[in-house]
Amino acid sequence: MPNETPHSQPEPPSRGKIIAVVNQKGGVGKTTTAINLAAALALELLPTLLVDCDPQANSTGGVGLSRREDRASTYNVLVDGISAADAVLPTPVEHLSVLPASRHLIGANFELAAQEDREFRLRNALEPLRSTYRFILLDCPPSLDLLTLNALCAADGLLVPMQAEYFALEGISELMSTLDRVVAGLNPTLGLEGVLLTMFDPRTSLSQQVADNLKSFFGDKLFSTSIPRNIRLAEAPSHGLPVILYDPRSRGAEAYQELAREILKRNGVESPRAAQFAADRKSKKAEVRFWPYNR
Ligand code: ATP
Ligand code: MG
Numbered sequence: 001m002p003n004e005t006p007h008s009q010p011e012p013p014s015r016g017k018i019i020a021v022v023n024q025k026g027g028v029g030k031t032t033t034a035i036n037l038a039a040a041l042a043l044e045l046l047p048t049l050l051v052d053c054d055p056q057a058n059s060t061g062g063v064g065l066s067r068r069e070d071r072a073s074t075y076n077v078l079v080d081g082i083s084a085a086d087a088v089l090p091t092p093v094e095h096l097s098v099l100p101a102s103r104h105l106i107g108a109n110f111e112l113a114a115q116e117d118r119e120f121r122l123r124n125a126l127e128p129l130r131s132t133y134r135f136i137l138l139d140c141p142p143s144l145d146l147l148t149l150n151a152l153c154a155a156d157g158l159l160v161p162m163q164a165e166y167f168a169l170e171g172i173s174e175l176m177s178t179l180d181r182v183v184a185g186l187n188p189t190l191g192l193e194g195v196l197l198t199m200f201d202p203r204t205s206l207s208q209q210v211a212d213n214l215k216s217f218f219g220d221k222l223f224s225t226s227i228p229r230n231i232r233l234a235e236a237p238s239h240g241l242p243v244i245l246y247d248p249r250s251r252g253a254e255a256y257q258e259l260a261r262e263i264l265k266r267n268g269v270e271s272p273r274a275a276q277f278a279a280d281r282k283s284k285k286a287e288v289r290f291w292p293y294n295r
Helices: 030-043 058-062 074-080 105-113 121-131 146-154 172-185 205-221 231-239 251-266 272-294
Strands: 017-021 048-052 096-099 135-139 157-163 191-198
Touching: 017 030, 017 146, 030 048, 030 058, 030 096, 030 135, 030 157, 030 191, 030 231, 030 251, 048 058, 048 121, 058 231, 074 105, 074 121, 105 146, 121 135, 121 146, 146 172, 157 172, 191 205, 191 251, 231 251
Parallel strands: 017 135, 017 157, 048 096, 048 135, 157 191
Antiparallel strands: none
8 A cells, every 4th residue: 555645756847737538428448548647657757646536536546545535635625625735645656646536526516516716626726736747637527517627627638538439429529519618718728638549459340440430530639549458457456556567568558658658749748767768778888889998
């Protein structure tokens, strides 16, 4: 079990990017993506925060935290106005922290309804954390409720996972028009970070057909990386681990690392891990070159 003090973080970024993982359709891979993308970004040595905005608290459990109702959570941040930094906990992955959810969050929809700044609670709470984390990922519930609206108002970009199945595009026009309305009225700088094909099985013609449909609908906004259907991804949460710790060599782990690299490239962010790796190789090469002269 993680202890209760957050990991020490590497170099603080100037301004972290907030990405909301959203799709009002249930079971499309939002939580799996939020957990494993966050872990993959942390593996690149980028300080990352996973914010669980879903009363189901699956992201919280998926990074090894037990379901406890007595600790500070996203609910207390949104409803009681406690500082987000005070509710953040470490995870088994170095450089990855989590703001846990609790079941009380179900009530937040009603409790916030009468508040004037109800859509901006999360945005205001996360603003001070942008200088601590390079990426902040928001795992949203499967509905377009006030919790999701808070995530849309807090985010810079939306990441929309879509399952490779026949009804993949169902409900997507509602999501896109919600995005347009949020941009027009509440968060003008919100953009579509990308659409991610999940549970992809290249052997089936249906998966391929869905991929083609999404490509023609979303163009460049469809990530080149797709996430394969992989049993390791489904097993990892029951061990309280992201897949890169549960089975680092699995296809699921590789796919989420590839997605992390694609997102870094799209955002022009250099991976400190890649930079360190390149520097190590360079110094090794130099060692080999001079080695005969050292004898
Ligand atoms: P909800 O809408 O309930 O929050 P969700 O969109 O967060 O669901 P997940 O919980 O991530 O979806 O995934 C739904 C189920 O599918 C889970 O049991 C998960 O383990 C499984 N799953 C997700 N992605 C994959 C994958 N690529 N391969 C195999 N199983 C997967
Ligand atoms: Mg979920």
